[in-house]
Amino acid sequence: MDLPSHHWPDFLPGWVWLCGAGPGDAGLLTLHALNGLRQADVVVHDALVGPEILSFAPQAELIHAGKRGGKPSAKQTDISLRLVELAQAGKRVLRLKGGDPFVFGRGGEEGAALKAAGIPMRIIPGISAGIGGLAYAGIPVTHRDVNQSVTFITGHDQSAAAPHKLDWEAISRASEVLVIYMGMKHVGQIAGALLSAGRPAEEPVAVVCDATLPEQRVLETTLGALEADLAASGLAPPAIICVGRVVEKRAVLNWLGS
Ligand code: SAH
Numbered sequence: 001m002d003l004p005s006h007h008w009p010d011f012l013p014g015w016v017w018l019c020g021a022g023p024g025d026a027g028l029l030t031l032h033a034l035n036g037l038r039q040a041d042v043v044v045h046d047a048l049v050g051p052e053i054l055s056f057a058p059q060a061e062l063i064h065a066g067k068r069g070g071k072p073s074a075k076q077t078d079i080s081l082r083l084v085e086l087a088q089a090g091k092r093v094l095r096l097k098g099g100d101p102f103v104f105g106r107g108g109e110e111g112a113a114l115k116a117a118g119i120p121m122r123i124i125p126g127i128s129a130g131i132g133g134l135a136y137a138g139i140p141v142t143h144r145d146v147n148q149s150v151t152f153i154t155g156h157d158q159s160a161a162a163p164h165k166l167d168w169e170a171i172s173r174a175s176e177v178l179v180i181y182m183g184m185k186h187v188g189q190i191a192g193a194l195l196s197a198g199r200p201a202e203e204p205v206a207v208v209c210d211a212t213l214p215e216q217r218v219l220e221t222t223l224g225a226l227e228a229d230l231a232a233s234g235l236a237p238p239a240i241i242c243v244g245r246v247v248e249k250r251a252v253l254n255w256l257g258s
Contacts, residue, residue, distance in 0.1 A: 003031060009122065011039035011092040016083050016114050018107055020100040020126015021045070023133045025212035026052045032124045033096070040094035042086050044079070048098030048238060050213070060094070076106055080113035087119040098238075100128040104154050104181045130179040133211025133240050137218045138254030139247055146245045147176035155183030155190055155241075172197035177244035184237045188227040194243065199223055204247035209239040216258045220247065 009032075011017065017036045022028035029037075037043065037057040044063045045054060054062055065079045074082075086093045101107030101123065114121045130152050131141055141150045151171055171178065172194055183190055184207075195201060201224025209217045221229040223243060 003035060006031075008032075008035045011036060011094075012120075013041075013090045013092055014087050015120050015122065016087050016093040016095055017122045017124060018095045018101050018111055018114075019097070019124040020105075020128075021049045021053050021096050021098055022127040023099055023129040023136075023212045024048070024050060024210065025136070026050070026056070028127050028132055028212060029053060029056075030124060030126065033126065036094045036122075036124065037096075039092055041091040043094045043096055044083060044086070045096040046098050049096050053096075057094070076109060077113075080110050083110060083114060084117040084119055087114070088117075097126070098129070099132075100126045103128040103130070103152065129211055129238070129240050130181055133208050134179065134206075134242055136212045136216060136256055137206060137208040137258060138250040138252075138256065139206055139208075139242055140249055140253065141177060141179060141242075141246065143246050143249055146249075149175045150177045150179060151175035153178055153180045153183070155180050155186050166193075168193040169197040172199050177242070177246050180241040180243070182237075183241045184230075184239050187230055187241065190241075191223055191226045194223060199243070201225075203243060204245060206242045206247045206250065207233075207235060207239050208242070209235045209237070211238075211240060216256070218250075218258050220250065 019033050019036055034056060040057050040060045042063060043057050043060045044065050065074045083093055083095055097105045134141055203223045205221050205223055205226050207219040207230060217235055219229060219233050219235055
C-alpha cells in the first residue's frame with residue numbers, strides 16, 4: 001500500500017520516534033506509524049505489538065523490550081538507556097508501544113530520558129485499548145444516555161501491586177464508566193473496592209480480551225459476579241475491564257459478534 005500524498009516526515013538518523021501501535025489490529029495503526037515503520041533502522045517494541053505490525057518494517061532490526069505483568073522483562077531504565085544508545089549510534093529508532101504511548105505506557109518517562117540525553121524525538125499517538133478495544137466489542141466509552149465522564153484506571157501500581165493508593169470511593173462517585181487497564185490480576189480486590197464504595201452488584205461489566213485481534217473474546221457479567229465469572233471463563237490478559245451501563249449498548253452495537 002502506498003501512502004497517500006502528504007508531506008510525510010523523513011525519519012532522520014539519530015532520532016527516536018515514540019509511537020503507538022494501537023490495540024492489535026494492524027489496520028488501527030496510524031499512517032505516521034506506518035511511515036515510521038517503513039523507514040526505521042531499529043524497532044524497539046513491546047510484548048503487545050504483534051508480528052503482522054512488525055512485518056511492516058522488514059528492513060529493521062527488531063528488539064523486544066517487552067514489559068508484561070508478572071513475567072521477567074527489561075527494566076524501564078534499561079529500555080530508556082538502550083533508546084539513547086541506539087540514537088547516539090546514528091540509528092533511526094522507532095519505539096513502538098501497544099495502544100497509545102502516553103496511556104499507561106510509560107512513554108512520558110522514555111520521552112523525558114530522551115530529552116535529558118539531548119535526543120530529538122517525534123511522538124506519534126495511537127489508539128488506546130481502553131477506547132478502540134472497547135469499540136471492537138461494541139462498547140462506546142461514552143453514550144449520551146449513560147455518562148458525561150469516563151475514568152481510565154490502572155489495576156497495577158508501580159510495584160505491580162493492587163492500586164491501594166486509588167481513592168475508590170471518589171472514583172465510584174465521580175464517574176459512571178470506569179475503564180480498567182491491567183486489572184486481571186487484582187480483579188477480586190478491584191471489584192470488592194467498588195462494591196464497598198457503593199457501586200451496585202448488578203452493575204454491568206465487560207471484560208474484553210485480545211481486543212481487536214482475531215482471538216478477541218468478551219465476557220459480559222456484573223460487578224457482583226465478576227471475579228467468579230472471570231475465573232470460570234478461563235480468559236487471560238491482556239484485557240480491558242469496563243464497568244458501567246455503556247456495556248449494555250453491546251446489545252445493539254456488537255458489530256463483530258465476539
Ligand atoms: N499503552 C497501552 C496500554 C498499556 S498497559 C494502550 O494505550 O492501550 C497494558 C494493558 O493494556 C493490558 O494489561 C490491557 O489491560 C490493555 N491492553 C492492551 N492491548 C490490549 C488488547 N489488545 N486487548 C485488551 N487489552 C489490552
